[in-house]
Amino acid sequence: MIIKRVVVGMIETNCYILLDETTGKAAVIDPGFMTQGLKDAVQSPDIKSVDYILLTHGHFDHIMGVYELKEITGAKVAIHSNDKKCLENERYSLASQVMPGKQKPLSCDVELKDGMTINVGSLEVKVIFTPGHTTGGCCFVVGDTIFAGDTIFAGSIGRCDLPGGDYMTLLASIQNVSKTMNGDYRVLPGHGEETTLECERKYNPYFRG
Numbered sequence: 001m002i003i004k005r006v007v008v009g010m011i012e013t014n015c016y017i018l019l020d021e022t023t024g025k026a027a028v029i030d031p032g033f034m035t036q037g038l039k040d041a042v043q044s045p046d047i048k049s050v051d052y053i054l055l056t057h058g059h060f061d062h063i064m065g066v067y068e069l070k071e072i073t074g075a076k077v078a079i080h081s082n083d084k085k086c087l088e089n090e091r092y093s094l095a096s097q098v099m100p101g102k103q104k105p106l107s108c109d110v111e112l113k114d115g116m117t118i119n120v121g122s123l124e125v126k127v128i129f130t131p132g133h134t135t136g137g138c139c140f141v142v143g144d145t146i147f148a149g150d151t152i153f154a155g156s157i158g159r160c161d162l163p164g165g166d167y168m169t170l171l172a173s174i175q176n177v178s179k180t181m182n183g184d185y186r187v188l189p190g191h192g193e194e195t196t197l198e199c200e201r202k203y204n205p206y207f208r209g
């Protein structure tokens with residue numbers, strides 16, 4: 001498994017490219033904006049196909065690059081059913097507040113559900129439903145790595161004050177991740193630097209349930 005991070009857009013969203021080097025199949029997690037760096041990364045010779053665009057949630061800073069990335073790669077777009085309306089309407093992604101008229105609507109191809117698995121070549125991506133930042137937030141687990149979206153940040157958690165956000169729901173989601181994922185994991189958040197689950201259990205005040 002090879003993971004590449006590309007930081008995109010004005011809110012410095014972490015977009016991750018997950019590559020199964022044995023088959024050349026890849027997935028892109030949260031293409032917040034299409035940048036030259038992201039284009040170059042998905043067109044790298046090691047990548048034979050981008051099979052999925054996996055979205056941790058539907059906020060504009062995680063999805064504005066989806067339309068163009070899908071056009072380039074033909075990847076299937078996967079998001080939780082509670083957040084799929086964000087792809088269809090800029091009002092729900094909040095793009096309407098920040099860059100009105102810029103989001104091209106599209107529909108999702110795969111509705112994510114808690115516990116389901118998506119295969120990227122020989123890699124298994126497990127979906128954990130983690131609402132609270134939005135009503136359709138998900139984390140993705142591959143091997144020893146958690147792609148945490150805006151649910152977990154190093155030393156902090158995502159905002160709960162945006163539409164669909166709920167503090168107690170987010171805390172419950174974090175407890176669920178902390179308790180069900182035994183042992184240590186690499187945590188790759190939607191913004192900022194990576195961390196580990198053990199480190200967050202020890203030092204992140206929102207993990208003390």
Ligand SMILES: [Zn+2]
Nearest residue numbers: 057059133150
């Ligand atoms: Zn967000």
